[in-house]
Structure formats: structure tokens, C-alpha cells
Amino acid sequence: MPEVIFPLDSSKKFEDQEKVGHNRWHPEIPPVATVKPGDSFRVHCREWFDGAIVNDDSADDILNAPLKTVHKLSGPFRVEGAKPGDLLIVDILDVGPIPGEDSGPLAGQGWGYTGIFAKRNGGGFLTDQFPGAYKAIWDFRGQIATSRHVPGVSFAGLIHPGLMGTAPSAELLATWNRREQALIDTDPNRVPPLALPPEPEFAVLGSLPESEYARVAGEAARTAPPRENGGNQDIKNLSKGTRVFYPVFVDGANLSLGDLHFSQGDGEITFCGAIEMGGFIDLHVDLIKDGMSTYGVSENAIFLPGTVDPRFSEWIAFSGTSVTLDGEQRYLDSHLSYQRACLHAIDYLTKFGYSPEQAYLILGAAPIEGRLSGVVDIPNACATVYIPTSIFDFDVRPSASGPAQIDPGPGAPHSAG
Template structure:
């Protein structure tokens, strides 16, 4: 087993660990661990809310989720010899839930969760249809997840980190802050907001303290969105065997990662849509000196996905076009709207089998569905499609001359209204 360079004690909070990570992006957050090109190592990762979400039948914890404190990241890792302009190679060798833990109070210790945030606390992809907070608990049996809240449905996990990236330079950080602040100014009262500006509240900045902590906390970027450094991309195909090439913007690269997922569909459409878990990753790092110029990778990582995807081969797919659901208003090649419509169609279809709308929505967020931009050139309608693996259900979900099978309901999906 590789040496664990970032161990976490599951009896302690993230900020009480021997090595404290961070939850903001800033070039001046000190590195927590040093590694060399060629090193192989293990790092523990805490679930992104650091234990705030419980294994119970209430969604109040999701409604009141402490969003200013996410994501709790392992790192930064200083890679010896890395300089701005290099490409950092990261090989994901292994990912799993908490090592040797069958059950416990933290997500990843034999269980995980999927959530829908209330519209006032961030919402989700279909926030107008689902404006309240919901939660589904999943139990892990090996690599298979089942839920007391969603009957007759199970799936093999597609373990991956939702978030991984390198530290931004001061110049890149300033660019992020300006463009996101400018966006917020176009509709400052919007709920949910258009972007998340720097916020000192709940900032975790490794070993920084005093005035330097206050300065960095006031400047640092939130980790919620993906950006040029990687970040919260939520790419479900970052499975074991994946090789990622990250641009390096600061000396040492300062690699960080976390937000592990047991499973997720393309888009993570419920926002907290993956099956969230804590666990560990085994990584290998290396460098391509001057690689950003050599390969034209000046921003945003490129990657070669691993071969650990679940082997689903039979699908049922739904399509949508860029027309608003309620008003019927036509949009011009709006692929996000097309994907939204395809998701609505999939939900409506699954409801014919006895699932509630929120159960169907949770399936789309956490199952290894595939989302595709199927047509982006035929004006005025783009076409997006959602592929659902048929074998995740305990019954045949395909249309037939028979009436749709009706699932047997048990414990309902917990809901917490605004």
C-alpha cells in the first residue's frame, strides 16, 4: 500500500487533523505536503461537508447545509521542481470509500448520500421543479449502491474525485474575481446567486493565521465552480486509471483534491447529485517541463479516462430540444436548455413506473447516466440526450404492450421545505 501522506482521523473534524487542508483557492495557501516527480502516495479525503450530513430520514441537514465551508480539500501538495508553464501529470491509481470501514457516522463509512439543495441555498439543475431540499441515503455493498428511499434500483459505483486542481497564480485569481463579480452585478438580487464571491466566513487555509489569514480569506476564490485550474469539474470518468495533465501556474503546482463520489451521472444535475462519500485516493505525479507551451494547454486540464467504468451496455435514452418547458418559448441552439428538457422527459417517463418525481430526479443525478450534446448546428433547436442504463432497475424499463411495472414504495425521500 502506498504511504498515506495526508491521513485523516475519522473521530475528528477536518480542522482538528494533524495536517489541515483548505477550502479556498489562493496561491499563498502554504503547501501541506511535499512530493517528488515519480512519487506514488495515498491521501485520505473527507466528504465535502465534513460530516454535516447524517444517515437518517430527515433532509433538514441538507436544507441547512453549510455551503460557505465547502469543499474540504486534501492538500496543497507541493511537487518538487514544478514551475509555471509546466504540465503536472496526475495518475489516479485507486479510489475507494473509507479504508476498512464497514459503518460509521461519516459518509463513506459504508454509506453515502445524494441531496437536492433548496432554491434559496443554491438549488439544482431543475430548481424550479424541485425548489425544496431532499436527501437520499445509499448503502454500499462492495461496489454496489442501494437505497431505502428509492426502491427496485441499484447500480455499480463509478468512483471519482469531483474536485481536483492546481493553485491559481495571483493574476489568474484576480481574473476570476473580476469576471465573477461583474456577472453578479448584472443581477445582484438573484436567487440563487449568479456566482459566489470571496467569503472569509468559514474559510480554511491550512497553516495560515493572523493577518495573513485575514488577507488571503478576503481574496481567495470559492471552490464551487470549475475554472482554468481544474477545480470542481465533477467529471464522472475520472476513475482509477485516469491520467490528467494540469497546467501549472505557481511554483510547486500546489495540487489539491477531494469531493469524492461513489457514483454520479453526467452533469450531477441535482447539484449535490452524486453519491457523496469520504475515502482515499492513490496517486502518482510527474512533470512535463514546459508542457503548457509544447502542447498548447494554457488553461483547463486534458485527461485520458480510466477503464473502471461500470459495464452497462443496454440503455434507454431521452431527447430534448431548446424550447422552454412551460412557456414554449423558442431559444437559439441552447444546449443546456435541451439537456434540461431531456431530463424532464426522463423523469416523466420513470414516474409511469411508480417512482415519484424526486426519486426519478435523484436517479438521474447519482446513477451513471450519460449526457450527450447530440446536435448543435441545426437552427434553431439544439438536441441533447440522456442515456439511462436499463440494468440498474430490477425490472424491464423499456416500453412494451404491457402496462408499466409499478415499484413497491417503502421509505419516502426525506423533504425539508423552505
């Protein structure tokens, strides 16, 4: 096993650990450890809410989820010799739930969760159709996930970090804050908001000196979106065996990561759409000097996906076009067309006995594939969502005999608050 350079004690909160990570992006957050090109090492990760979401049959914790506290990231890790303009090579050697802890109060101790976030507290991809808070708990048995809240479904997890990236430079950070504030200003009272500005409250900034805390917390970017440094990309295929090439913007690169997922569908459409968990990840790092200019990677990571994906041979697919629910034509709106494809899949699954919320949770957590199938035939973009048929305990294909009727159980917990 590689050396653990960022340990986490499951009996302690994230901020009370021997080494403290962070939940904002800023170039001045001090590294917690230094590694060399060619090193392999292990990092422990806490799930993104640090235990605020619990294994029960209520969704009140999702309704009141403390979004200002996330993500609880491990790092930053300084890579010796890394300079702006280099490419940082990160190999994911292994990744999994909290090792040796098959039960306990933390996600990753034998279980994980998926949430539909309330529209007033984060929302999601289909928040106008699903404005309430719901939750599903998933139990892990080896590589297989099942849920008492979504019966009749089981699948192998494609475990991956939802968030990994390098630190921004001061100039890049200022660019993020400027352009995102300009977007917010176009509709400052929107629910959910168009973007998240810097928020000093609940900022965790590692070992930054107290004298610098107020200034840095007021500048530091929230970790919610993906950006030029990688960040919260939520790409399910960044799994074991993946090699990622990250742009370097500061001396040492300052790599950080977290937000581990046991499984996820393309798009993580419920916002907390993956099966969230804590765990470990083993990494190997190296450098390509001046790689950004050599390969034209001025921004955003490129990667070679891992080869451990669950293999499915049969799918049922749903399509959508860029026409709103009330019949308004939009021009090549691929975001809308993917929404419509997902809604068609949800409508279909309800015919077998699932509630719409259970169907939505399946699309967020299971290894569905989302595709842009047509983006040139004006005025309609076409997107498709592919669901592997073998994840269901019953035949989900259309037939002359009609849809099988499953027992949906008690359903997904809902908070009415």
C-alpha cells in the same frame, strides 16, 4: 500501500486534524507536504461537508447545509521542481471509501448520500421544477449502491474525485474574481446567485499565518465551479486508471483534491447529485516541463479516462430541445435542451411509481450518460440522456402491457422548511 501523506482521523473534525487542508483557492495557502516527480502516495479525503449530512430519514440537514464551509480539500501538495508553464501529470492509481471503516457516522463509512438542494440554498440544474430539499441515503456493498429511499435500483459505483486542481497564480485569481463579480452584478439579487464571490466567513486556509488570514480570506476564490486550474469539474470518468494533465500556475503546482463520489450521473444534476463520500485516493505525479506551450494547454486540464467503468449493453434514452416549458424558442441552447431531456426522463420514470424527486435523484446518482447530440441545426440544439436499463430491478422499457408498478417505499426525505 503508498505512504499516507495526508491522514484523516474519523473521530476528529477537518480543522482539528494533524494536517489541515483548505476550502478556498489562493496561491499563498501553504503546502501540507512535498512530493517529487515519480512519487506515489495516498491521500485521505473528507466528504465535502465534513460530516454535516447524516445517515437518517430527514432532509433538514440538506435544507440547512452550510455551503460557506465547502469544499474540505486535502492539500495543497507541492511537487518539487514544478514551475509555471509545466504540465502536472496526475495518475489515479486507486480510489475508494474510507478504508477499513464499513460503518459509522461519516459518509464513506459504508454509505453515502445524494441531495436535492433547496433553491434558496444552492439550488440545482432543475431548481425551478424542484425548489425543495430532498435526500437519499445509499448503502454500499462492495461496488454496489442501493437506497432505502429509492427502491428498485442498484448499480456499480464509478468512484472518482469530484474536485482536483492546481493553485491559481495571483493574476489568475484576480481574473476569476473580476469576471465572476461582473456576472453577479448583472443580477445581484438572483436566487440562487449567478456566482459566489470570496467569502471570508468559514474560510479554512491550512497553516496560513494568522497575520495574513483576513487579507487572503478576502481574496480567496470559492471552490464551487470548475475553472482553468481544473477544480470542481465533477467528471465521473476521472476514475481509477485516469491520467490527468493539469496546467501549472505557481511554483510547486500546489495540487489539491477532495469531494469524492461513489457514483454520479453526467452533469451531477441535483447539485449534490453524486453519491457523496469520504475516502482515500492513491496518486502518482510527474511533470512535463514547458508542457503548457508544447501541447497548447494554456488553460483547463486534459485527461485520459480510466478503464474501470461499469459496462452496460442496453440503454433507454431521452431527448430534449431548446424550447422552454412555456413554449419559448431559444437559439441552440444546449443547457436548456439537456434540462428538457432530463425532465422527459423524470416524467417517464414516474409512470412506474417513482415520485418526481426519486426519479431526479436517480439521474443524479446513477451512471447516466449525457450527450450533446445536435448543436448546428438552428434554432434547436438537441441533448440526450441515456439511462442503463440494467440498473432497475424491473423492465423499464416501453411495452404494450404498460409500465410495471413498483413500490416506491417511503420516498425521499423532504424538508418543508
